[in-house]
Amino acid sequence: MLFNTIDYIIFLPLVVMFYYLLPVRFRWMLLLSASYFFYMCWKVEYILLIIISTLIDYLCGRVMGRYSEKKKRRPFLIISLIANFGLLFFFKYYNFAVVNLNELFEALHFTAYIKASSILLPVGISFYTFQTVSYSIDVYNGKQEPEKHLGYFALYVSFFPQLVAGPIERFSSLTPQLKQNHPFEWKNVRAGLQLILYGLFIKMVIADNVSAYVDKLYESPADFNSLSIMSGLFLYSFQIYSDFSGYSTVAIGSALLLGVHLMDNFKTPYLSKNIAEFWQRWHISLSTWFRDYVYIPLGGNRVGKRRWAFNIMMVFTLSGLWHGSNWTFIFWGGFFGVIYLIEHFFNKRFPTINPVKPFSVKHLLLALKTFILVTLIWVFFRSQTISESFVVLKSLFVNGFLTGQSLNIPLHVWIFLGIFIVSDLLLYNKRFDTWTSSQNFVLRWFIYALLLFLIIACSGVEIFQFIYFQF
Amino acid sequence: MEKHSFLKYIGIRLALLALMLFVFNFIYTKFFYENDLKEHSDMGMIQMIRNAEYKSDIIYIGESSDVSYDPSDLYKNYISQFISEHYPELRLATINKKAAHAGIYKVLLEQLPKDDTTNKVVIVTMNMRSFDANWIYAKLETPLQKIVTLLRTPIPLFNRFLLSFKAYDVKTDQEREKQVKKRWRNDQLHFPPPFPDTTVRKWDNAMAKKGIIDDLGNRNQAETELACHYIKAYAFQIDTLTNPRIHDFNEIIDLAEKRGWILVFNLLAENTQRAQQLVGDELVWLMRQNRDLLVDYYTRKGAIVVDNLETVDDMDYIDKDWTSEHYAEKGRIAVAQNVANSLKEIFPGKYVDTHYAFRIESHFSLNCETYGWGQYQTVTTEQAYSGEKSSKTGNGEIYSITFEWNINHIPDSCLNEAHISLRFFTNQLTGKDMALAMQFEGGNIEPSFVAVPISTPSFQPNQWELFEHTFVLPKSIKSAERIKFYVYNSTSNIMYVDDLDVRFE
Incomplete structure (x- = not known):
């Protein structure tokens, strides 16, 4: 069930209504049933994966809780990690490994051939796997008491607003809220509705209108003039941003209707002054996951320079691999790592004394630089193969500026994008619900009216899947 | 907030929302609906x-x-x-x-x-x-459903809402293919005589395996594939x-x-x-x-x-x-x-016999009142020179009602010149962007066309005018398969065309 469908428009109010009508002790049952139903709308069988993952982590957590020594807990952490990453590997990376192994065999003139699997990637597997793994590691490290109630634990793994595309929540943050008695509070409902409205706007009006032109560009990038390629890359930067942050915003809004606060996943990332800041503002729940469960265990920055650089590259490469089983994603992560390191050493060599004021000329120039770099790196994210990425980049610089095929992006797409960029600037370090609530009644309702009208009348209708569902 | 004042608070907002939707529907119907119909339908x-x-x-x-x-x-x-x-x-x-x-x-x-x-x-x-199943779950179903959705209710905004929120049978090509294959696999065929292939899948496989063998004992792959295709298309109950x-x-x-x-x-x-x-x-x-x-x-x-x-x-x-x-x-x-x-019993006395002599002709005319020629969707009742209809061009509708004929069906003695006359109605003539075009297609020649701007010596805006032109037909015309005549209008100005007359001499 997608957020931008009539099914969800019916499903969500029903869940919210029954949620507040039910006594607190039964609410977890409602939310768990709703979450499983939500997931089964994609493919019924794959609910088994969530159930298996839930049971393994629940049991491992309970057993680890019995021991005070880490040494005794370790085997159960290993079981949990093998089970979770094993499932993830099988469904997500098996074919990638097989293809590469077969190529290697061929290069070495071996006759062996491994058959690829035709099983579809279960939606959201990367998200809920990371969520359950974080729980197991926290229990192992003694940071988290094991959950005794299987129902609440299952709900933590499968809470529908963030089940298939995050934000990736921590147990310590989400589960206490799920257990809490949330009386009906209008301020939560209002904020939730505001976020859903804005999330749907940026997904349906921005991302879905832009996607057709980006797809057109990537069908035959070499045929387009460089102005069109530039425009297409620019559009993709906003497509991926509006698509993913749109999902997160609706997820946060939906949870808020139930009184649950999810973490913010995006904070105007394209106004970041450098790549380090970009990753503090983009897919925050994933960045913090990698920080806490990969970067810090590897030693973080309390190691030598070389080791630290290795840690950084490791985090970014793994982050790339998390996104997809393709060399393009590994390159994508790797490029971020390299630029991160370059910027770090440059900033160390030429430190800025005064802090950069928001929206100062310096801030805007730095943000522009970051945006251009990120836009170029997105080429690897969007391309199907590494060679396609290089074709796009080569065509950008080699093709004539105006000679050649043009993308012919209509005016209304630029207008929608303009509205989004203005709103993003206004929301710098703010969230849509808090910003809107601080406006006067007339302006607030004008914004609601505009967004509602655009969602209904101007949504793109050709492509509407969320990009991050493939991860 | 007290219960009473909360209800009032909510009530005001719901009323405001209802008013907003009413206004939206008006705006959408007036300024957006036709465009959506054009784009998605x-x-x-x-x-x-x-x-x-x-x-x-x-x-x-x-x-x-x-x-x-x-x-x-x-x-x-x-x-x-x-x-x-x-x-x-x-x-x-x-x-x-x-x-x-x-x-x-x-x-x-x-x-x-x-x-x-x-x-x-x-x-x-x-x-x-x-x-x-092949058609029920066809790939073309999704675009067709979009059309249906935009027309579903008399409230255009609601229809667009349904389209925006995918309240129609929307599936990817892969999902459609899966549905078809599932039916081919599972639907049982019941024959009175014993017949081993009781599903499309089995029958298709058996045919593919057996193949169609020609008189020389060779497998005819093209015929075999066609046979499999016939099974997939018609083997259902x-x-x-x-x-x-x-x-x-x-x-x-x-x-x-x-x-x-x-x-x-x-x-x-x-x-x-x-x-x-x-x-x-x-x-x-x-x-x-x-x-x-x-x-x-x-x-x-x-x-x-x-x-x-x-x-x-x-x-x-x-x-x-x-x-x-x-x-x-x-x-x-x-x-x-x-x-x-x-229909004879429904319309007694109205039926007439028709006889179609498959003969060669050289003179054709169309006044847009009946069907048969290309671009019939341009026919409108907004204006007409004769009868009630004419062909409307411009503002995105580039080609008028089109004469199209097989050159072999024109007597050789009449393939020297084509005299065209037509009536047109517009508020402004814009030169070569409003033209009468002659086009050749098929056969051994590349598609090509010649166009002459539509004009009259004493043009009167918004009046029906007569335009005549004689095209000299090239000697290579016999190499082409078809010939077409139509009005080409790439401008945003509307031009109505009626009484298109084509005479070969």
Whole structure:
């Protein structure tokens, strides 16, 4: 069930209504049933994966809780990690490994051939796997008491607003809220509705209108003039941003209707002054996951320079691999790592004394630089193969500026994008619900009216899947 | 907040929201709806529905079978036009859309005004293959459903809301393919005699394995593939309880009852001869069983079902390597004849016999009142020089009603010059962007065209004007297959075209 469908428009109010009508002790049952139903709308069988993952982590957590020594807990952490990453590997990376192994065999003139699997990637597997793994590691490290109630634990793994595309929540943050008695509070409902409205706007009006032109560009990038390629890359930067942050915003809004606060996943990332800041503002729940469960265990920055650089590259490469089983994603992560390191050493060599004021000329120039770099790196994210990425980049610089095929992006797409960029600037370090609530009644309702009208009348209708569902 | 004041607070906002939606609907209908219809739907078809309103005695609704013709046909008329020629006193309107089926027809027919009191006969194309999984789950279904969604209710904003939030049967190509394959795998075929292949999948595999062997004992791969294709297209048995198409036709019957229409289902011809030749008696047995079921089922429901299943001879099917209901002229004439016969009792004394001499002609004219030539979707009742209709060009509709003829069907002695005359109506002439074009296609030459700007010595805006031009035909004309004449208007200015007359000398 997608957020931008009539099914969800019916499903969500029903869940919210029954949620507040039910006594607190039964609410977890409602939310768990709703979450499983939500997931089964994609493919019924794959609910088994969530159930298996839930049971393994629940049991491992309970057993680890019995021991005070880490040494005794370790085997159960290993079981949990093998089970979770094993499932993830099988469904997500098996074919990638097989293809590469077969190529290697061929290069070495071996006759062996491994058959690829035709099983579809279960939606959201990367998200809920990371969520359950974080729980197991926290229990192992003694940071988290094991959950005794299987129902609440299952709900933590499968809470529908963030089940298939995050934000990736921590147990310590989400589960206490799920257990809490949330009386009906209008301020939560209002904020939730505001976020859903804005999330749907940026997904349906921005991302879905832009996607057709980006797809057109990537069908035959070499045929387009460089102005069109530039425009297409620019559009993709906003497509991926509006698509993913749109999902997160609706997820946060939906949870808020139930009184649950999810973490913010995006904070105007394209106004970041450098790549380090970009990753503090983009897919925050994933960045913090990698920080806490990969970067810090590897030693973080309390190691030598070389080791630290290795840690950084490791985090970014793994982050790339998390996104997809393709060399393009590994390159994508790797490029971020390299630029991160370059910027770090440059900033160390030429430190800025005064802090950069928001929206100062310096801030805007730095943000522009970051945006251009990120836009170029997105080429690897969007391309199907590494060679396609290089074709796009080569065509950008080699093709004539105006000679050649043009993308012919209509005016209304630029207008929608303009509205989004203005709103993003206004929301710098703010969230849509808090910003809107601080406006006067007339302006607030004008914004609601505009967004509602655009969602209904101007949504793109050709492509509407969320990009991050493939991860 | 107290309960009372909270309810008031919510009430005010709900009222404001309702008012907002009312205003939105007005704005959307006024400024956006037509564009959406153009972009996501099919303006030609919408235009057909609008033209069909009020002024017709017979409405013919169908898919590509109606309009397809063989390039070598002397008569390129639609099936509906052939029917119309049997009833010259009656007005017949056509609505057609490629790959459409009863689910789409129902929604289109619902668009006809409810207050129209004309006693209408509605002829609905019934394509047997549309009852098959292959068509039910066809890839074209998603775009068709978009059209239906935009027309679903009388509130355009609500329709757009449904489209935006995907409240229609929207699936990816892969999902559709999966649905079809599942049916091929699971649907059991019940034959009276013992027949081993009880599913499409088994039958298809068996045919692919066995293959079609020619007289020399060699496997004919092309014929084998075609046989497999015939199995996939026709090996099914209609279940009146579960087949969605049955449900759609039932809804059309309900709609007709409400509107007081007389319903005629035109069960199209299928190539049973080829099916028999390629696959065998079992497949034809299934086709006939489905035919009998449909005729019986819908006759009992009060519709007139015209059984055309075996009307068209193998040689009159245009597509030789595919299953289709696209007939050459003799096939279309035969189907139309059967439908026309079924209307005799409804319109006593109105029927006339027609005779089509397959002769060579050199003089043609069209006043947009009847069907048959290309770009018929441009025909409108907004303006007319003669009769009630003309062809509307401009503002995105670049080509006018188009004359198209096979060059072999023009006497050689008349292939020196083409004298064209037409009437046009516009507020402004813009030079070469409004032109009369002559185009050659097919045969051994590359498509090419010549255009002359439309102008008159004393042009009067918004008056019907006469434009005449003589094209000298090139010597290489015999190398081409077809010749076309049409008005080309790439401007945003509207130009109406009527009484197009083409004379070869």
